[in-house]
């Protein structure tokens with residue numbers, strides 16, 4: 589059973605209503621774009637999906653034992669650890685052996701165009717490489733839901749297109765991927781669009 593929103597509305601204390609009666613099923617294996625003008629509540633909706641914020645009304649129905657991973661606007665890693673370590677670590681934490689974790693991590697590095705950067709330290713990666721590494725790491729632990737907040741917001745056009753070029757590789761892996769974005773190219777990578785700027 590996928591995670592779903594039932595008539596979710598949110599208003600911060602003293603603020604205007606951000607969105608009203610949003611109902612949505614985040615099917616697994618698909619990429620869901622959350623779009624709308626700046627300030628419409630995209631990041632707020634991600635926080636509600638993650639369970640970090642309770643909506644003012646409505647409810648979030650989560651599959652039992654669901655796990656959530658989050659990729660932030662700014663890639664965050666350990667400067668002196670290698671790219672492969674960043675992807676293998678969530679798998680080691682789940683009890684995989686190093687050999688299994690590195691095999692899976694190598695496949696993901698390949699899928700995200702980073703095979704040649706396997707041994708590079710995080711601090712040596714370009715902005716686009718670092719963000720692609722975050723996507724590979726986000727999906728590595730096979731979360732129920734992967735939240736991605738504005739993955740290209742901090743990147744220039746060329747680097748954004750590197751990231752947009754691999755976003756589609758997150759689909760079909762059994763995870764519901766949810767991307768908040770105002771980047772038109774990112775939007776086109778999504779299979780379903782939840783537009784918070786439109787009445788629900």
Ligand SMILES: Nc1ncnc2c1ncn2[C@@H]1O[C@H](COP(=O)(O)OP(=O)(O)OP(=O)(O)O)[C@@H](O)[C@H]1O
Nearest residue numbers: 600601603606625626627628629630631632633770
């Ligand atoms: N914790 C909070 N308390 C009060 N107001 C908040 C809080 N978090 C966000 N807001 C306000 O809610 C509105 C929506 O913020 P949010 O970051 O969800 O929008 P967004 O659509 O993601 O914006 P952007 O596209 O610019 O990132 C903004 O006006 C913001 O200032």
